Amino acid sequence: MNRRELLLGGMALAGAALVGNAEAAEHDHMAHEHHHGAAGNAALAKSAADCVQTGEVCLAHCLILLGDGEKEMAACAKSVSQMLALCGALQQLANQNSKLLPKLAALAQDACNQCEEACKKHAEKHQECKACGESCAACAKECKKLSA
Template structure:
């Protein structure tokens, strides 16, 4: 096989891959309609899980060095991640339990935010987690009032 044949093969494969990708995007767009009525809640709950993972890792690293000052923060973040993961899943399903579960998750977010704010000036991961908690709590409150 010479270079010309190899290049033609690469071009052909690229064209096939691009066509398949375009087809998949159209199909995906057809079946999904922006996350449903709980799209914003899914986003904020997902952000809480993401920032919570970073914060929890930081807490664990600090605890591993003997610094126990982030122990309560680690507990609140663990609760947050569990609550927000479940809320996000229920929201994705448009579950009838979302409003009730959002009330509980709002309390978990508020408790985590309160604990993370104690460390926010020293630890960026705590600050980011606190901000995500505040946003999710606000979104939960909008559903429950």
């Protein structure tokens, strides 16, 4: 295959993708009469996603500090790591409107509370810990609504 054929093939593929995107944009989800059910869990899914995002930043920060010899960050890193595992799953189950969601929400609430407590110890010194702790508090609140 020469360069010209490769370039023309790439342009054709890009054109097909644009047509597919345009057709998808015209597709009206509001016209569907079936019910997805996940809309009621949107706040929980968003809160869990925020926990994951801020937690990843916090964990990366903790690892850097641990590498510099600041051993007091170990408990924070451990609690963030556990929270990340649970909140990632929580977000997925909330988006799927899973029957397992209430049970996982109760467990994730505990993990978020533990993470918030660990992050509070470093919140004044480290913005990453402060943001993570705040997002964990918000997620724990959303979890409590579901598991109550």
